[in-house]
Amino acid sequence: xxxxxxxxxxxxxxxxxxxxxxxxxxxxxxxxxxxxxxxxxxxxxxxxxxxxxxxxxxxxxxxxxxxxxxxxxxxxxxxxxxxxxxxxxxxxxxxxxxxxxxxxxxxxxxxxxxxxxxxxxxxxxxxxxxxxxxxxxxxxxxxxxxxxxxxxxxxxxxxxxxxxxxxxxxxxxxxxxxxxxxxxxxxxxxxxxxxxxxxxxxxxxxxxxxxxxxxxxxxxxxxxxxxxxxxxxxxxxxxxxxxxxxxxxxxxxxxxxxxxxxxxxxxxxxxxxxxxxxxxxxxxxxxxxxxxxxxxxxxxxxxxxxxxxxxxxxxxxxxxxxxxxxxxxxxxxxxxxxxxxxxxxxxxxxxxxxxxxxxxxxxxxxxxxxxxxxxxxxxxxxxxxxxx
Numbered sequence: 001x002x003x004x005x006x007x008x009x010x011x012x013x014x015x016x017x018x019x020x021x022x023x024x025x026x027x028x029x030x031x032x033x034x035x036x037x038x039x040x041x042x043x044x045x046x047x048x049x050x051x052x053x054x055x056x057x058x059x060x061x062x063x064x065x066x067x068x069x070x071x072x073x074x075x076x077x078x079x080x081x082x083x084x085x086x087x088x089x090x091x092x093x094x095x096x097x098x099x100x101x102x103x104x105x106x107x108x109x110x111x112x113x114x115x116x117x118x119x120x121x122x123x124x125x126x127x128x129x130x131x132x133x134x135x136x137x138x139x140x141x142x143x144x145x146x147x148x149x150x151x152x153x154x155x156x157x158x159x160x161x162x163x164x165x166x167x168x169x170x171x172x173x174x175x176x177x178x179x180x181x182x183x184x185x186x187x188x189x190x191x192x193x194x195x196x197x198x199x200x201x202x203x204x205x206x207x208x209x210x211x212x213x214x215x216x217x218x219x220x221x222x223x224x225x226x227x228x229x230x231x232x233x234x235x236x237x238x239x240x241x242x243x244x245x246x247x248x249x250x251x252x253x254x255x256x257x258x259x260x261x262x263x264x265x266x267x268x269x270x271x272x273x274x275x276x277x278x279x280x281x282x283x284x285x286x287x288x289x290x291x292x293x294x295x296x297x298x299x300x301x302x303x304x305x306x307x308x309x310x311x312x313x314x315x316x317x318x319x320x321x322x323x324x325x326x327x328x329x330x331x332x333x334x335x336x337x338x339x340x341x342x343x344x345x346x347x348x349x350x351x352x353x354x355x356x357x358x359x360x361x362x363x364x365x366x367x368x369x370x371x372x373x374x375x376x377x378x379x380x381x382x383x384x385x386x387x388x
Contacts, residue, residue: 068256068332068339070272075386076331076342078358078366081377085124092118092126094374099304101146101153102361103168108153109376110143117143117155119170124376130170135160138172149187156185163193163208179206179213184305186238188246190261191216196238196248204236204248204257217248217259220268225252230293237305239313241334247313249305251298254279256313256332271302271330272339275319306360311335314342314360326350328358342381 087093095113106121117130117140131138141159148154152173155164163185165173178185180199187193191207194216199206203215235251245266246259254276258266270276279301290296304316313332320326329342342360344353355371360381368377 065270066268066337067270067273067276068330068337070275070330071338071340071386073386074340074383076340076363076381077384078328078342078344078368079380079382081368081379083124083378085120085376087373087375089126092129094118097357097369097374097376098142098144099146100359100367100369100376101148102359102365102367103148103153105168107361107367107376108146108166108170110146110155111374112142112144115140115142115157115159117146117166117170120376122378124378128170130166131164131172137175138164140164145185147185147187154185154187154193156182158182163195176208176210178208181233183233183235183251184237186240186246188240188261189244191246194238194240194246196234196236198234204234204250205238205246216263217246217257218263218265219250220257220265223250223253223255223257223268227293231297232293233298235298235300237302237315239305239307241307241311241313242309243311247305247307249302249315251300251302254301256334258334269334269337271315275321275327275330275339278319278321279317303357308360308363316358318354320354324350326353328353328356329360331363340383341386 094109094111096111098110098112101108106119106127107124109118109120111118115133118126119128119130121127131140133139133141135141140155140157142157143155144158145156146153151168153166153168155166157164158181162175162177164175167173176193178195178197180197182195182197184196185193193208195206195208196204197206199213200215202219204217204219205215206213207216237249237251239247241247244261246261248257250257254271256269256271260266283299283301287293287296287299302315302317304314306314308314308331312334314329315332316329318328325346326344327341328344330339331342332339342358352371357369359367361367364381366379366381368379369375370377
């Protein structure tokens with residue numbers, strides 16, 4: 001069965017024996033909570049949004065940080081489901097839905113419990129079952145993430161510690177090993193495969209090549225979190241936008257950290273203040289409920305960071321604001337520093353909506369994985385005026 005992402009993803013301390021020596025916890029720092037955005041970072045941010053000079057950068061909040069502002073005038077609203085693939089469909093039955101990737105030809109679906117990838121058409125009719133459980137070419141142990149890179153589909157296979165490369169039709173091409181434990185992957189046209197995980201102690205990413213791997217994306221000192229010696233698996237996410245910038249969603253601080261291909265830091269922008277505060281509070285409460293940081297290795301508030309064709313980014317999360325509106329994600333505009341929420345309408349069943357996972361197919365269609373099921377539905381998405 002699938003489980004709602006964005007709530008809590010935890011691993012008991014007993015699994016520490018499986019963690020390779022290369023894995024890291026965040027290095028200790030007296031700057032546990034960042035206070036100010038340095039002038040150099042503000043300059044980088046000004047460059048992103050077409051400004052110049054530290055004095056002309058976006059005005060920081062009273063705590064010295066720069067935040068995305070959540071739009072109060074519009075939202076992407078998910079409509080009623082139009083097509084459904086039931087969990088017990090006789091043509092294909094999923095053990096779990098680990099990830100869904102929309103392509104022009106249909107949808108690639110990663111099954112985590114029955115390790116394989118399934119290709120569906122745009123009506124959710126099965127086209128091909130790709131691979132099965134194993135260690136050979138085109139086989140998987142735990143496919144967890146799907147990423148499109150030009151005409152290739154990349155499959156992050158945690159169980160085999162490698163990334164498989166498929167054609168857009170689903171044919172196996174090659175696979176590449178990655179270091180440590182991986183949380184997310186992206187492909188850059190110059191840098192190649194980037195893996196977000198624990199391969200480096202003081203960098204977010206590992207750049208993977210045939211000759212080996214190198215660290216990329218140094219963690220800014222002001223974003224380092226000291227969990228008082230408790231080992232924590234990074235829950236960072238990575239995406240590459242069409243302008244060539246590399247973006248990391250820092251899972252501990254809920255900040256979008258952006259780099260140029262040469263590794264220079266461009267900007268640090270935090271998710272909307274109120275949403276971020278609610279998410280961090282909820283995460284901390286659930287970590288404590290599971291026994292604290294010495295027992296819980298990771299808590300994921302945001303589950304995906306996906307680049308959109310227009311240069312914006314989608315973060316998938318689940319949040320309820322003060323008015324009770326259920327938000328399933330944010331479309332982040334790096335030019336305007338605006339976050340447009342992806343929401344269910346107010347008349348949808350609240351329990352169902354809170355637990356459903358959403359995968360966007362462009363900005364006019366969504367694939368929905370209902371709570372506690374391994375079924376899929378499609379639904380239209382519409383940009384609507386939002387009541388503040």
